[in-house]
Amino acid sequence: MHALNQLGRYSNLLYQGLRSSTEFRTYRKNLFQELVKIGYDSVPIVILVGIFTGSVLTIQTAYQLESGFIPASTIGAIVSESILIELAAVIPALVLAGKVGARIATELGNMRVTEQIDALESMGLNSVSFLVVPRLIAGIAMFPVLYIVASVTGVGGGLLVGHLSGAVPTADFLKGARMFFSPANLVFGFVKSYVFGFIITSVACFKGYYASGGAEGVGRSTTEATVMACIYVLLADFILAALLL
Amino acid sequence: MNITNEAKVGITVLLAAIVAVIGFRFMSDIPVFRQPMIITAEFDRADGLSGGSLVYIRGVRVGSVRNLALNQAGRVDVYMRIDSEIPIPDNSVARLTSLGLVEGKSIVIEPGNSERHLINGDTVAGIYDESVMEFLGQKGEELGDDVSNAIAELNQFFMQLNETLNDDARVTLDQTLQNTMQATERISSILTGKQQEIGQAIEAGSRMLSQMDTLVTDNRPRVDSLMTALESGIRDLETVRTELEQASVNLNEILAKINQGEGTLGRLLNDPSMYENLDSLTVELNSLIRGINENPGRYLRHMSIIELF
Amino acid sequence: MIEIRNLSKSFGDMLVWEHVNLTVADGETLAVIGKSGCGKSVLLKHINALLTPDSGEVYIDGQNIFNLDYVLQRKVRQKFGLLFQGAALFDSIDTFENVAFPLRYFTKLSEKEIREKVMQSLTYVNLEKAASKMPSELSGGMKKRVGLARAIIMEPKYIMYDEPTSGLDPQTADEINELIIFMAETFDVTSIVITHDMFSVLKVADKVAFLNDQKLSWFGTIEEMRLSDQPDLTEFVRASEYQI
Structure with a gap:
């Protein structure tokens, strides 16, 4: 019953967001602010995540396939395919569920409990349009960009570590990576990143927008937003894999 | 900071787009693998063929037609993009044919037996097959x-x-x-010689006729x-x-x-x-x-x- | 003119109040008093449709605001200036921008005109020097004054104060009371003050509404309140006086 209630409120918030998404004048300024906070400001951490994902994957794959029968190019194929299909979308999403999701939930939750959202409404401003819409749009717009960053740094990191550790020669890595490279996998990765961007920002907005119970309530909302966003990201990952592959 | 938010967003998106395009080309545009090989086939005519028509070898799709043009000799040069990595003997023949009754035309390459293989820019002979309707x-x-x-x-x-x-x-x-x-x-x-006998025979016949007459009279309805x-x-x-x-x-x-x-x-x-x-x-x-x-x-x-x- | 008719509200199973009838004439200052948690702020948020009642109507200048669609409701809200309990300043922008905020979104004034208006408004509340400070750098009383400067920037017809003096020292509280009177006299606005501070009530209000026991328990002028012998009201007033 509680879950259904929550789902209803969540849908209602999204509906209001959709309806007020035409009030561009209201959220234009906030949109660019959010695009910077979600996109630009997340680039360093996503680069870091990408490089480490690629590196670790290369080393571990090389370790597991160390039999001599399997050509080194297989490692390149496995690493680049895994990164492009799955890891470049999911791992940054999980990290950003903490970074972006927690920030959004805290911001909105704090605005809710200190009556700033009421203040916006009392001035005659549409608070959903002002606060939720720019965050949702920024999430949907910027996560694919971050997916590109993570893909490139991930494959690049794998290539580099393979070369430095001597586990996989660059030529072999590239040979394998190119052999299985297909635009369809990229499309799949992009779809995932869109969905994850939407999930993280919408869950965080929902939890923050309907926060209650003072500072403690904001903390609870933030935790819930982060945890729920992670769970839904993994769930969506599974559903998308089942649907699209 | 005097960089506006708009500029930051623009920089981020632009760089990502550039990196994406370069990465994509790097991953798919390769000298050894999957380099598209362009082969020309010369046909007398190319009715029904168009850019995008498929190219097959033994029923497996290996490429597509890029474009076609009339050449100096008044024949048709068909430029095919071969995506397959499989080597094709250089005495292969390209046959312009239709695989089905209603489908468009396609090109079927019939591999030859040569030891040497086609390379980019080579030309093969083309044969124009009539379609079923023409046949x-x-x-x-x-x-x-x-x-x-x-x-x-x-x-x-x-x-x-x-x-x-x-x-x-x-x-x-x-x-x-x-x-x-x-x-x-x-x-x-003979009749003259045997007149008497004939007379008797006539008599007999007459009798027989009268008998027949009665017979006929009796059997009139029949x-x-x-x-x-x-x-x-x-x-x-x-x-x-x-x-x-x-x-x-x-x-x-x-x-x-x-x-x-x-x-x-x-x-x-x-x-x-x-x-x-x-x-x-x-x-x-x-x-x-x-x-x-x-x-x-x-x-x-x-x-x-x-x-x- | 604000008319509240037969208004009832409950959160889930918990009844806040029911059958509230109240009228505030133009130019009046109404004080809504009552114990903490009796639903004073909830009543205030119904007057500009921040909350929706279970039943009943609120007429603002003859218009039932709950019958309006969201866009028109927002137009009606712009007739109100609202000073929140915690001032509800936007903590990501400085004092000046907080006060300028409604102007930027609802008017097409030039930057110069905005500056003039904001500084004028800040002068009313004696905070022209704090224009560039962030809300986190302001004290409680200053926040309320900035909030008030923001509430009047759109020249509203009605100003509503939610606990304007709570959490302030008596001197600062009195400054706020003076400001409430100043605003009412200078701009000829209708004011609704929600408070449990009887000193403030006696100073600023023309009429008093007493919320108690999940209903509007008493409603009348200050003089009538002094003479009233309704037990719960006299008890509440006396408790407040002892507090001073």
């Missing part, structure tokens, strides 16, 4: 010729038949007739019905004749129509030689039928055994 059209023409020949032969046969009936057969018939007359004379002399049946038989024969006549008229009409007809059949039948054949056949037939009509006895008299009596 059918050609067959239709052949069929028309066959029919024409058959009718000519038939015509000849009828002419020979007519000739036979007119000359040789007449002689033969006359001989037969003379033989018969001689036989009759001989019978007559004889009547026999006569009726014979009559109706004759009527039926008459009807058959009328129908035959009608059929002949119909045939004439059909021939006339076909004479004026158009299309493949028209072409088929408007072939003047065939028309002439048919025409002369009709004339011959007509003269034959007229001959029978005007003087049936000429053909049938000698065969009539009833006149012997």
